Amino acid sequence: xxxxxxxxAYARNKGAVIGLLIMAVVVVLGLFxxxxxxxxxxxxxxxxxxxxxxxxxLLGTDTLGRDIASGIAxxxxxxxxxxxxxxxxxxxxxxxLGALAGFFGGWVDDTLMRFTELFQxxxxxxxxxxxxxxxxxxxxxxxxxxAIVSWPPLARLARAEFMALRSREFVQAAITxxxxxxxxxxxxxxxxxxxxxxxxxSLMVATAVLLESSLSFLGLGxxxxxxxxxxxxxxxxxxxxxxxxSFFPGLAILLTVLALNLIGEGLNDALNPRVARKxxx
Amino acid sequence: MAGLPRFLAGRxxxxxxxxxxxxxxxxxxxxxxxGDPAMVMAGEAGAADPKFVEQLRQQFGLDRPLLEQLATYVxxxxxxxxxxxxxQQQSVWDLLLARLPxxxxxxxxxFVFALVVGIILGTLAAVRAGSVSDSAITVLALLAYATPIxxxxxxxxxxxxxxxxxxxxxxxxxVGGGLSGFARMIDIGEHLLLPALTLGxxxxxxxxxxxRASILEVRDMDFVKTARAKGLSHxxxxxxxxxxxxxxxxxxxxxxxxxxxxxxxILIETVFAWPGLGRLAFEAVLQRDxxxxxxxxxxxxxxxxxxxxxxxxxxxxxxxxxxxxx
Numbered sequence: 001x002x003x004x005x006x007x008x009a010y011a012r013n014k015g016a017v018i019g020l021l022i023m024a025v026v027v028v029l030g031l032f033x034x035x036x037x038x039x040x041x042x043x044x045x046x047x048x049x050x051x052x053x054x055x056x057x058l059l060g061t062d063t064l065g066r067d068i069a070s071g072i073a074x075x076x077x078x079x080x081x082x083x084x085x086x087x088x089x090x091x092x093x094x095x096x097l098g099a100l101a102g103f104f105g106g107w108v109d110d111t112l113m114r115f116t117e118l119f120q121x122x123x124x125x126x127x128x129x130x131x132x133x134x135x136x137x138x139x140x141x142x143x144x145x146x147a148i149v150s151w152p153p154l155a156r157l158a159r160a161e162f163m164a165l166r167s168r169e170f171v172q173a174a175i176t177x178x179x180x181x182x183x184x185x186x187x188x189x190x191x192x193x194x195x196x197x198x199x200x201x202s203l204m205v206a207t208a209v210l211l212e213s214s215l216s217f218l219g220l221g222x223x224x225x226x227x228x229x230x231x232x233x234x235x236x237x238x239x240x241x242x243x244x245x246s247f248f249p250g251l252a253i254l255l256t257v258l259a260l261n262l263i264g265e266g267l268n269d270a271l272n273p274r275v276a277r278k279x280x281x
Numbered sequence: 282m283a284g285l286p287r288f289l290a291g292r293x294x295x296x297x298x299x300x301x302x303x304x305x306x307x308x309x310x311x312x313x314x315x316g317d318p319a320m321v322m323a324g325e326a327g328a329a330d331p332k333f334v335e336q337l338r339q340q341f342g343l344d345r346p347l348l349e350q351l352a353t354y355v356x357x358x359x360x361x362x363x364x365x366x367x368x369q370q371q372s373v374w375d376l377l378l379a380r381l382p383x384x385x386x387x388x389x390x391x392f393v394f395a396l397v398v399g400i401i402l403g404t405l406a407a408v409r410a411g412s413v414s415d416s417a418i419t420v421l422a423l424l425a426y427a428t429p430i431x432x433x434x435x436x437x438x439x440x441x442x443x444x445x446x447x448x449x450x451x452x453x454x455x456v457g458g459g460l461s462g463f464a465r466m467i468d469i470g471e472h473l474l475l476p477a478l479t480l481g482x483x484x485x486x487x488x489x490x491x492x493r494a495s496i497l498e499v500r501d502m503d504f505v506k507t508a509r510a511k512g513l514s515h516x517x518x519x520x521x522x523x524x525x526x527x528x529x530x531x532x533x534x535x536x537x538x539x540x541x542x543x544x545x546x547i548l549i550e551t552v553f554a555w556p557g558l559g560r561l562a563f564e565a566v567l568q569r570d571x572x573x574x575x576x577x578x579x580x581x582x583x584x585x586x587x588x589x590x591x592x593x594x595x596x597x598x599x600x601x602x603x604x605x606x607x
Contacts, residue, residue, distance in 0.1 A: 120298055122578075122587055124544055126581050129562060132315045132564075133574055134321070152460070218548070219567070236552065240439075250429060250432030258427040261423065261427055
């Protein structure tokens with residue numbers, strides 16, 4: 001069965017399995033945060049500046065007495081939500097533009113590629129900072145800003161895939177039998193170009209999580225969301241006295257991004273042999 | 282080098298087109314932002330002064346039709362007028378120029394570190410592919426790639442500055458130190474070490490992995506077998522033939538990415554209080570000084586374009602197969 005082959009190929013990469021396990025922990029933490037830590041992470045639940053394991057707080061408290069562990073659990077929701085949504089938006093933009101460029105070629109391709117090049121010349125993080133600062137930080141502006149700097153590689157990937165598949169027999173057959181462009185794009189080409197897009201997407205979620213945390217570190221995060229980056233940033237000025245306030249949230253970011261990268265590599269290993277086989281079909 | 286003047290002319294034209302597009306984007310951002318464009322340009326501090334806001338309205342013709350405003354805006358930028366920061370009481374251009382050198386020092390050092398150490402580690406890993414050292418380097422690279430640089434900067438500062446006291450934590454040089462010449466260089470170097478290391482860490486991982494993959498690919502190519510058949514020693518083959526060809530794609534990618542280091546410098550300069558453009562960006566965010574932010578956006582795009590052109594030039598020098606005239 002195809003899915004069994006997939007899992008077997010995936011599991012051959014030990015790092016990928018570790019990544020999946022770490023990710024499972026993060027997802028569970030995020031999903032059940034309101035159950036494990038029912039109070040808002042913004043609530044002051046204990047004395048401030050408590051170190052890890054002091055007076056019943058697992059990872060310590062921050063400068064205002066807020067529980068770090070609670071912040072980390074709730075922060076998982078924020079990071080994953082923003083990471084996934086911004087990647088989804090980037091996918092929609094990138095695949096649409098790339099597919100149009102790759103499928104139609106000619107001046108459509110030229111124009112779209114110049115446009116993509118422009119966005120690849122602009123330094124990514126600077127643009128996200130400018131966008132979020134000017135449009136005031138909110139979940140929406142952050143997701144859009146991250147998506148706007150993330151779509152070019154996806155567009156290039158989609159374009160390459162569409163250009164390659166456009167000349168294949170099954171597409172030529174569909175054109176000859178008079179199928180509309182839209183049908184060809186969605187029913188014939190797109191399903192066959194999924195593998196590299198899936199791999200890129202998982203790596204892109206990792207980048208999105210890093211971007212969101214960096215924005216929050218600078219104070220440009222969603223002001224209502226207790227994000228990991230925000231926690232590191234808020235603890236920056238007291239780092240000498242309270243190392244744990246920055247350490248644990250940062251560690252959470254590291255583990256999550258690491259896990260997503262490992263999963264991406266695992267997906268690459270698992271999906272690529274199948275692409276090679278399909279190429280001979 | 283054949284075709285150099287035509288190449289440069291072509292790239293210059295392309296650069297101007299891109300910069301024009303960026304100026305238009307700046308203009309659109311100011312107008313698309315929530316609120317009155319004049320208030321947006323004035324920034325938080327300037328908005329409190331109605332005379333300044335009115336002055337801006339006059340200068341940029343903010344009650345005229347949109348296209349006319351765009352023309353005014355472009356002509357301002359073309360003459361080097363990027364606006365005025367009310368908070369800092371300086372023209373944006375002067376501010377940028379003052380902070381640029383510190384950022385250049387930081388980003389170039391980080392870049393050289395990332396490229397050199399990355400290539401060395403990648404080569405080591407490739408030469409010993411499959412061994413423990415290969416796995417160790419691969420894991421190290423993955424960790425360096427996944428970790429948020431501002432956090433690693435804070436942790437390194439905690440370890441080396443606070444706990445061990447080996448290196449200074451903040452700034453460009455010791456304030457009031459009164460050092461000069463060589464002693465001053467050493468002082469700046471001590472301040473530069475942690476920030477540059479942290480900033481370059483992510484890209485070091487990228488270049489290490491690229492080098493490793495590239496070497497493994499090049500190693501199996503025909504010209505390498507020829508060199509070995511000619512009787513060249515293993516070391517000579519590795520360095521003269523394999524390495525020189527393998528690092529070409531790495532250098533290309535590195536050159537293109539060099540300009541993006543400025544994004545990371547926003548974070549690193551904030552952590553280490555390094556007095557460059559990145560720190561200025563952070564301050565501008567806090568003060569809602571949007572003209573400064575847009576100025577930084579503009580100048581960092583210029584940097585990316587310059588580095589791209591330099592990369593193409595260097596690449597054509599290294600690889601004689603490339604003909605610039607194409």
